[in-house]
Amino acid sequence: MRTVIIGSGSWGTALGQVLADNQQDVIVYGRNEAEVSDINENHHNTKYFKETELNPLLTATRDLSVVAGADFVLLAVPTIAIEDMCKKINEYLKPNTIVINVSKGFHPETNERMSDVIRRSISLEKLSSVVSLIGPSHAEEVVIRQLTTIDAISLKIEDARKVQTLFSNRYFRIYTGSDEIGSELGAALKNVMAIASGILSGLGYQDNTRAALITRGLQEMVRYGTFFGGQERTFMGLTGIGDLIVTCTSKHSRNFECGYQIGQENTVENFWANNTKTVEGVRTAKIVHRVAEKNHISMPICEEVYQILYNHKKPDTCADSLMLRDLKEEFR
Ligand SMILES: NC(=O)c1ccc[n+]([C@@H]2O[C@H](COP(=O)([O-])OP(=O)(O)OC[C@H]3O[C@@H](n4cnc5c(N)ncnc54)[C@H](O)[C@@H]3O)[C@@H](O)[C@H]2O)c1
Numbered sequence: 662m663r664t665v666i667i668g669s670g671s672w673g674t675a676l677g678q679v680l681a682d683n684q685q686d687v688i689v690y691g692r693n694e695a696e697v698s699d700i701n702e703n704h705h706n707t708k709y710f711k712e713t714e715l716n717p718l719l720t721a722t723r724d725l726s727v728v729a730g731a732d733f734v735l736l737a738v739p740t741i742a743i744e745d746m747c748k749k750i751n752e753y754l755k756p757n758t759i760v761i762n763v764s765k766g767f768h769p770e771t772n773e774r775m776s777d778v779i780r781r782s783i784s785l786e787k788l789s790s791v792v793s794l795i796g797p798s799h800a801e802e803v804v805i806r807q808l809t810t811i812d813a814i815s816l817k818i819e820d821a822r823k824v825q826t827l828f829s830n831r832y833f834r835i836y837t838g839s840d841e842i843g844s845e846l847g848a849a850l851k852n853v854m855a856i857a858s859g860i861l862s863g864l865g866y867q868d869n870t871r872a873a874l875i876t877r878g879l880q881e882m883v884r885y886g887t888f889f890g891g892q893e894r895t896f897m898g899l900t901g902i903g904d905l906i907v908t909c910t911s912k913h914s915r916n917f918e919c920g921y922q923i924g925q926e927n928t929v930e931n932f933w934a935n936n937t938k939t940v941e942g943v944r945t946a947k948i949v950h951r952v953a954e955k956n957h958i959s960m961p962i963c964e965e966v967y968q969i970l971y972n973h974k975k976p977d978t979c980a981d982s983l984m985l986r987d988l989k990e991e992f993r
């Protein structure tokens with residue numbers, strides 16, 4: 662069974678190494694010459710992992726036609742690039758390919774979840790199903806083989822099981838599920854909460870505040886996710902509370918880091934001027950604001966993050982906005 666990973670960034674490389682460790686037939690496609698040659702020639706991906714030695718069985722290419730003949734194609738590019746990438750690979754795919762999504766967020770214009778974007782952009786006969794491989798997992802830790810558990814979620818459960826078998830090993834354990842809506846919404850929304858968590862740390866708030874943020878953030882995720890048909894219990898699992906904890910508390914999280922900078926500087930200006938990293942929660946905050954407003958879903962923490970990012974609200978005024986709002990709203 663052959664797997665092609667699209668994207669030679671941090672997550673594509675780390676997941677490629679999991680498969681190389683499993684002695685699977687795997688290759689990474691990257692558009693970036695430096696990342697591709699670093700993997701092939703030095704067994705490093707220095708830009709993301711500094712000196713970490715990669716499994717020498719992992720190779721990379723800049724030739725997209727490598728997708729031809731793959732049984733599994735894993736898309737490890739940011740959410741904004743998913744539709745375009747699906748359209749590009751479509752001509753090469755063989756019938757019944759399992760496409761694995763690892764991106765956490767929404768289509769920037771249509772607000773669709775990633776599985777819906779992929780199904781819309783790839784020809785029906787070429788797609789067996791979409792499997793979302795998501796959960797609490799920083800690439801920086803997977804690449805050094807820290808024990809990690811994540812979910813393989815698909816509407817076609819036998820495909821989720823195939824992905825589970827492909828990736829599972831002694832340091833990477835995969836659970837399966839079929840609640841695509843709940844899982845993908847949890848994984849997307851936790852990025853906004855991680856920005857909020859970074860902001861509060863940057864402002865100097867400590868553990869009580871983070872516990873409040875994680876707990877109340879989870880309530881918002883459940884409210885939003887169940888409104889769109891996700892199951893409440895999914896949010897108690899790896900793609901909900903699991904991913905929320907790891908992203909709201911980790912120095913590896915780019916969403917947390919983004920928030921931390923904004924909190925410390927008490928302004929969003931420098932972040933907008935200088936950021937070059939993949940910080941999915943920034944776009945997600947905008948989409949959640951748009952969708953929640955339209956559907957009257959109460960999302961107070963997400964709304965503060967949106968106001969800071971897009972309306973230049975001062976971060977140090979947000980605590981009062983949240984803590985002093987009408988208590989009658991708090992029924993649980
Ligand atoms: N890094 C992690 O720990 C991690 C863990 C779980 C999920 N994810 C998710 O994986 C997705 C990818 O993130 P990442 O962390 O690998 O990002 P990254 O910034 O480390 O790498 C992204 C890669 O995609 C490539 N890319 C960007 N735009 C592209 C385009 N338009 N066409 C082709 N290639 C393009 C870049 O060159 C780079 O190689 C995100 O949605 C992220 O939320 C990341």
Ligand SMILES: O=P(O)(O)OC[C@H](O)CO
Pocket residue numbers: 765796797798799800852855904907908913914915916917939940941
């Ligand atoms: O670095 P972040 O904030 O994109 O988080 C990476 C993963 O989603 C953590 O599970």
